[in-house]
Amino acid sequence: MATAAKNLSAYDKSTIPNAKNFLFGIVVSEWNSEITEGLYSGAHEALLDCGALEKNILRWNVPGSFELTFGCKKMMTSQKVDAVIAIGSVIQGETKHFDFVCGATAQGIMDLNVNGEIPVIFCVLTDNNLQQAQERSGGKHGNKGTEAAIAAIKMVTLGI
Ligand SMILES: Nc1c(NC[C@H](O)[C@H](O)[C@H](O)CO)[nH]c(=O)[nH]c1=O
Numbered sequence: 303m304a305t306a307a308k309n310l311s312a313y314d315k316s317t318i319p320n321a322k323n324f325l326f327g328i329v330v331s332e333w334n335s336e337i338t339e340g341l342y343s344g345a346h347e348a349l350l351d352c353g354a355l356e357k358n359i360l361r362w363n364v365p366g367s368f369e370l371t372f373g374c375k376k377m378m379t380s381q382k383v384d385a386v387i388a389i390g391s392v393i394q395g396e397t398k399h400f401d402f403v404c405g406a407t408a409q410g411i412m413d414l415n416v417n418g419e420i421p422v423i424f425c426v427l428t429d430n431n432l433q434q435a436q437e438r439s440g441g442k443h444g445n446k447g448t449e450a451a452i453a454a455i456k457m458v459t460l461g462i
């Protein structure tokens with residue numbers, strides 16, 4: 303199902319476990335900060351709405367999406383977090399650089415999930431243009447940050 307066919311911000315709170323006992327890390331890319339701050343707001347608000355405590359949400363910033371893998375790895379190995387949300391916005395430019403940044407970031411975060419002990423949520427928008435990014439970070443298609451927060455809570459409580 304394409305994003306255009308769903309609302310990224312939609313969730314049934316009654317089906318989401320309470321997050322009050324868990325610690326969440328959020329690593330935020332500074333590239334396209336208009337977008338990544340919107341994603342962060344969506345994730346932060348959803349975590350609090352589902353019971354997470356403000357003092358249990360740790361935020362670090364990194365320069366760009368390519369640095370998300372290292373930032374998440376450093377956070378998960380040095381901090382007592384139960385899940386990490388990686389937030390980025392990659393927007394197509396004139397060259398193939400978009401492909402390399404998106405591919406490397408997706409692979410790096412997947413590797414953290416395969417080799418690590420806690421879930422790392424892929425909250426990285428990979429859009430053709432700014433409008434698409436705006437629509438998915440609090441616009442008409444909702445907020446992928448909200449979706450990522452719900453995914454983090456579900457993964458932390460998996461099997462409980
Ligand atoms: N063009 C975008 C970038 N590029 C920067 C890289 O992510 C990286 O910081 C740089 O190559 C140094 O290692 N990053 C984004 O997050 N979004 C973009 O659209």
Ligand SMILES: CC(=O)[C@@H](O)COP(=O)(O)O
Nearest residue numbers: 393394395396397399400
């Ligand atoms: C995703 C990128 O790295 C891209 O925005 C950079 O722009 P350009 O391809 O025009 O150098």
